[in-house]
Amino acid sequence: MDNILQEGVVALISGMGIVFLVLILIAIIIWLFKFIQQPQEKVIEVVPAQVTTHEEEQQTDDLELIAVITAAIAAQLDTSTDKLQVKSFRKIGSNRSRW
Structure with a gap:
């Protein structure tokens, strides 16, 4: 018994x-x-590339067109552009060969 206890x-x-x-x-x-x-x-x-879509270009073109129309009307009426406001416009045909 002593031997088993020692081994344990x-x-x-x-x-x-x-x-x-x-x-x-x-x-x-x-x-x-x-x-x-x-x-x-x-x-x-990453720097995002500036991508211009057709809609952005169209909107920029429309804004430029409004500015030109406003300036032409102001020149015709002999007044400044701050008194004029273009509320809407619509394009009529894109064929310029008529004139």
């Missing part, structure tokens, strides 16, 4: 020793991770 104590101590050694080894490995340099992420600045 030796197994207990060796088992606990192995567990603690493995835990210490894991702690050291985790501690070493802070010394591993991680690759730096490259920062790429």
Whole structure:
């Protein structure tokens, strides 16, 4: 009985020793991770390209057309453009060969 008790104590101590050694080894490995340099992420600045759609061009053309019409009416009436306001306009045909 004395021999079985000694073997049990030796197994207990060796088992606990192995567990603690493995835990210490894991702690050291985790501690070493802070010394591993991680690759730096490259920062790429994305500048959106200015894309003009047909609607934006049409709106710009319409605004220019309104400005020209307003200036022509102001010149005809001999007044300034701040007193005139073009509320709406509509295009009549795009064929210029009539004139």
